Amino acid sequence: MISLKASIRSDLGSRASRRLRRIEDQVPAVVYGGADETPVQHISLTHNALLLALQAESFYTQPIELEIDGAATQVILKGLQRHPYKQRILHADFLRASGDTVLKMQVPVRCINQELCQGVKQGDGMIELVQAQIEVSGRVRDIPEYIEVDVEPLDVGESIKLSEIQLPRGIELTALGDGTDETRDQTVVHVIKQRKSAEAAAAEGAAVEGEAAGAEGTEGGESS
Numbered sequence: 001m002i003s004l005k006a007s008i009r010s011d012l013g014s015r016a017s018r019r020l021r022r023i024e025d026q027v028p029a030v031v032y033g034g035a036d037e038t039p040v041q042h043i044s045l046t047h048n049a050l051l052l053a054l055q056a057e058s059f060y061t062q063p064i065e066l067e068i069d070g071a072a073t074q075v076i077l078k079g080l081q082r083h084p085y086k087q088r089i090l091h092a093d094f095l096r097a098s099g100d101t102v103l104k105m106q107v108p109v110r111c112i113n114q115e116l117c118q119g120v121k122q123g124d125g126m127i128e129l130v131q132a133q134i135e136v137s138g139r140v141r142d143i144p145e146y147i148e149v150d151v152e153p154l155d156v157g158e159s160i161k162l163s164e165i166q167l168p169r170g171i172e173l174t175a176l177g178d179g180t181d182e183t184r185d186q187t188v189v190h191v192i193k194q195r196k197s198a199e200a201a202a203a204e205g206a207a208v209e210g211e212a213a214g215a216e217g218t219e220g221g222e223s224s
Contacts, residue, residue, distance in 0.1 A: 099141035159190035
């Protein structure tokens, strides 16, 4: 489990947050949820430590141990505000959550056996991931870090839909419970035919024309 240290901040407001980021290299954040009587905590985290933790894929879907002034709290990342063009985190939201807490989470999709995909090996197919993330619901302890989708058997024109994905026990896909039968079972990944580049198409056309010209020349030679 990833661990981060944080401190309670009492100076609130946008001006205080800007000063926190600029002068102290800290990220303002809030921790909420849990029991009804548990108040919202306004905290700050070291920017570099948070940036490093964000490199782990599990940080977005798995429980995090947040040590706030020495007291450990288990949380889930619920929101992240980034600078539009700098590598800076502006704000973070954390939700208190134990392992038995039931939540909805966006989980990344990971394609496996791409090099063995039938459509890529035997044809001119290309794997296209339609949904990079899928929303699941279940207990925090059961939510996977990512969802694997095996693309090995797929040929050109074939796909894998939500209903065909294997999930851990106790985890459900929220999309399958919404909408109609026609709209909720969406495509997750498919294999499409690669488009030829303009250069490749031109080269192929030139080769065909060359063969045709050669054939005409041969016919003309035979008739003379």
